[in-house]
Amino acid sequence: MKAVVANGERGLEYTTNAEKPAPAKGQILGRVSHIGLNPIDWKIAYNVPISKGTIGGTDFVAIVEEVGEGVDADKYIGAKVSGWVPGFFSFSGSAWAEYVCTDAKLVYFVPDSISPLNASTIPCALTTASQGIHQRIGLPMPRADGSANPTRRKWFLVWGASSSVGQYAVQFAKLGGCDVVATCSPKNFKLVEKLGATFVFDYHDSQVVEKIKQATNDSVFFGFDAISLSHTITKCIMAFSLEAKAAKLITVLGPPENPREEAVDVITAFSFSLFNAKFEFFGEIVQGSSEDYEHIAKLFELLPILLEKKIVLPNKAREFAGGLQAIPDALNEFSSGNHSAIKFVIDV
Ligand SMILES: NC(=O)c1ccc[n+]([C@@H]2O[C@H](COP(=O)([O-])OP(=O)(O)OC[C@H]3O[C@@H](n4cnc5c(N)ncnc54)[C@H](OP(=O)(O)O)[C@@H]3O)[C@@H](O)[C@H]2O)c1
Numbered sequence: 032m033k034a035v036v037a038n039g040e041r042g043l044e045y046t047t048n049a050e051k052p053a054p055a056k057g058q059i060l061g062r063v064s065h066i067g068l069n070p071i072d073w074k075i076a077y078n079v080p081i082s083k084g085t086i087g088g089t090d091f092v093a094i095v096e097e098v099g100e101g102v103d104a105d106k107y108i109g110a111k112v113s114g115w116v117p118g119f120f121s122f123s124g125s126a127w128a129e130y131v132c133t134d135a136k137l138v139y140f141v142p143d144s145i146s147p148l149n150a151s152t153i154p155c156a157l158t159t160a161s162q163g164i165h166q167r168i169g170l171p172m173p174r175a176d177g178s179a180n181p182t183r184r185k186w187f188l189v190w191g192a193s194s195s196v197g198q199y200a201v202q203f204a205k206l207g208g209c210d211v212v213a214t215c216s217p218k219n220f221k222l223v224e225k226l227g228a229t230f231v232f233d234y235h236d237s238q239v240v241e242k243i244k245q246a247t248n249d250s251v252f253f254g255f256d257a258i259s260l261s262h263t264i265t266k267c268i269m270a271f272s273l274e275a276k277a278a279k280l281i282t283v284l285g286p287p288e289n290p291r292e293e294a295v296d297v298i299t300a301f302s303f304s305l306f307n308a309k310f311e312f313f314g315e316i317v318q319g320s321s322e323d324y325e326h327i328a329k330l331f332e333l334l335p336i337l338l339e340k341k342i343v344l345p346n347k348a349r350e351f352a353g354g355l356q357a358i359p360d361a362l363n364e365f366s367s368g369n370h371s372a373i374k375f376v377i378d379v
Pocket residue numbers: 069070071155156159190191192193194195196197214215216217219234257258263282283284300301302303370371372373
């Protein structure tokens with residue numbers, strides 16, 4: 032089958048000779064229609080030595096063509112589903128190909144109200160935000176009827192709120208009962224307010240931490256740093272309330288330094304753990320977790336209704352024509368970091 036694979040020299044190449052996968056027990060095999068790109072795609076493709084011929088890719092939308100043992104064929108065959116897979120790793124499927132295999136429990140059914148273009152942007156970013164906010168912090172999941180969870184009377188800071196992960200963090204924090212204060216560039220203030228933030232500040236402003244403290248009456252007790260560079264983590268920690276004790280900040284890269292250890296627990300969300308496998312990631316051994324797997328399976332059962340009722344909104348997307356062969360160019364542009372509040376999608 033056609034696929035985009037590692038060339039063995041920290042780069043990518045297009046092939047027509049990749050092996051078509053077969054669904055194992057509990058899995059589906061889908062014909063890929065759309066592929067969403069994530070930062071992790073280029074970080075691995077360009078920085079990690081990967082064996083030549085290994086297929087990459089994370090987010091996808093696919094039409095199910097086959098199911099493995101134990102999967103309800105009537106429910107899945109012909110369905111439009113979306114999920115993400117840890118491309119370049121051998122323990123599960125890869126998305127940059129004509130066909131993808133993954134566990135049936137790790138896909139959601141794409142509702143008709145969401146285009147496959149938008150659907151393909153959702154899985155990796157959304158699961159990262161959910162792991163951080165619902166599992167590691169413990170805020171409640173959104174309710175299927177859209178009704179509010181009990182208010183926490185505490186402010187939740189989302190740094191990098193216009194990023195893909197940040198947009199879901201704003202929505203989950205608000206739906207989890209918190210008031211949200213956020214940072215992004217001024218051009219994205221309206222978007223972030225629409226997603227649920229009460230106050231939005233420009234992270235380029237040298238007074239941003241003071242402004243967050245003033246607007247929230249020094250009441251930030253939860254945070255999600257969707258950027259997680261050392262200076263953004265420090266600013267997030269400094270924006271937490273002076274009264275904070277064991278308050279929680281989620282980062283997406285780690286482990287960070289923490290100048291206020293007694294006040295703020297800094298916890299790194301790592302969405303690859305949902306695959307419940309043991310593997311090496313940038314030189315470190317990672318042990319996945321069945322709890323993380325089951326959490327995402329539950330979230331994906333709920334997601335179609337959340338999307339249909341517009342309780343959760345997907346990111347905006349930009350489509351790249353040209354099929355799988357367009358991936359290297361799209362990834363080069365994506366890795367330059369000049370995009371803002373947008374996902375790059377390949378129409379296969
Ligand atoms: N741990 C995990 O499991 C996991 C999973 C997914 C992603 N990640 C990581 O999470 C990070 C975000 O991924 P993503 O897909 O959400 O990124 P993205 O959408 O590509 O991020 C782009 C956005 O970042 C914002 N930004 C850049 N520098 C910023 C800063 N200093 N402060 C605040 N905002 C800033 C920009 O906002 P403006 O345009 O408004 O300036 C832009 O909209 C990446 O490093 C990725 O590798 C980790």
